Amino acid sequence: MLATKTRKPRIRDAEATQKRILAAAKQEFAKKGLGGARVDDIAERAKANKRMIYHYFGSKEDLFQRVLEDAYVDIRTAEQKLELDHLDPKDALERLVRFTWKYYLDNPEFLTMVNSENLHKARHLKKSKVVQDISRRLVTMVDTILERGVKQGLFREGIDPVQLNITIAAIGYYYLTNRFTGAIIYELDLMSRQALDTRLQFNIDTIMRLVCK
Structure with missing residues (x-):
């Protein structure tokens, strides 16, 4: 039962993190293009760890x-x-x-x-x-x-x-x-x-x- 109770908040946290990353990436790519946008800046804007960007989306190209x-x-x-x-x-x-x-x-x-x-x-x-x-x-x-x-x-x-x-x-x-x-x-x-x-x-x-x- 405990695992079931903790799973939903973790799923919600993961979804919220991905949404923040996507929103931040959208702003960065729109402003600087694929070549100019930096994963570090996207992570900072999203208030997320850069490692999480690679975990959820694979690469900057895949995120774009x-x-x-x-x-x-x-x-x-x-x-x-x-x-x-x-x-x-x-x-x-x-x-x-x-x-x-x-x-x-x-x-x-x-x-x-x-x-x-x-x-x-x-x-x-x-x-x-x-x-x-x-x-x-x-x-x-x-x-x-x-x-x-x-x-x-x-x-x-x-x-x-x-x-x-x-x-x-x-x-x-x-x-x-x-x-x-x-x-x-x-x-x-x-x-x-x-x-x-x-x-x-x-x-x-x-x-x-x-x-x-």
């Missing part, structure tokens, strides 16, 4: 892959919770565009993590069945919206859901990852409330003009 997987799972899970199948196709597509924009704004570390992984030619994502499986859901979801729109005579036929997904991501991603250089080039505060609202409306209009008859 786990953080990256969690980041993709988070956005894909949030997309599924939008329940777009219950909406008019136009409303569903607009909600997805709005969601993507807001998610990028609320989770800037996601963008920097993606940037970092691209620098490494996606070598971690290539090994991740988790990301591959969950990402297919987004393509299926958008394909379903397009099919419903075509059947209702709202959308053009033959639109590739993969290309549309890429465009929805790109029109928000580029704006935000290039906001500093863009502010100089265009002499505009791209992160002001007015500029952000204007950009969101432009994104929505762009996608609708691509798909609507």
Whole structure:
């Protein structure tokens, strides 16, 4: 009985430690990338022993892959919770565009993590069945919206859901990852409330003009 009583607190302690490590690693990798992040700094931020990081996650590379997987799972899970199948196709597509924009704004570390992984030619994502499986859901979801729109005579036929997904991501991603250089080039505060609202409306209009008859 004593072993049973002590096991649950130990399990909870282990889970709490892993969560702290993952949260700390997310911040460090987002700030410094895989190459710049140090396990010592992650351990200090997580208030954990460096040995525990290697015990739970194996290596810095493996920890980065786990953080990256969690980041993709988070956005894909949030997309599924939008329940777009219950909406008019136009409303569903607009909600997805709005969601993507807001998610990028609320989770800037996601963008920097993606940037970092691209620098490494996606070598971690290539090994991740988790990301591959969950990402297919987004393509299926958008394909379903397009099919419903075509059947209702709202959308053009033959639109590739993969290309549309890429465009929805790109029109928000580029704006935000290039906001500093863009502010100089265009002499505009791209992160002001007015500029952000204007950009969101432009994104929505762009996608609708691509798909609507």
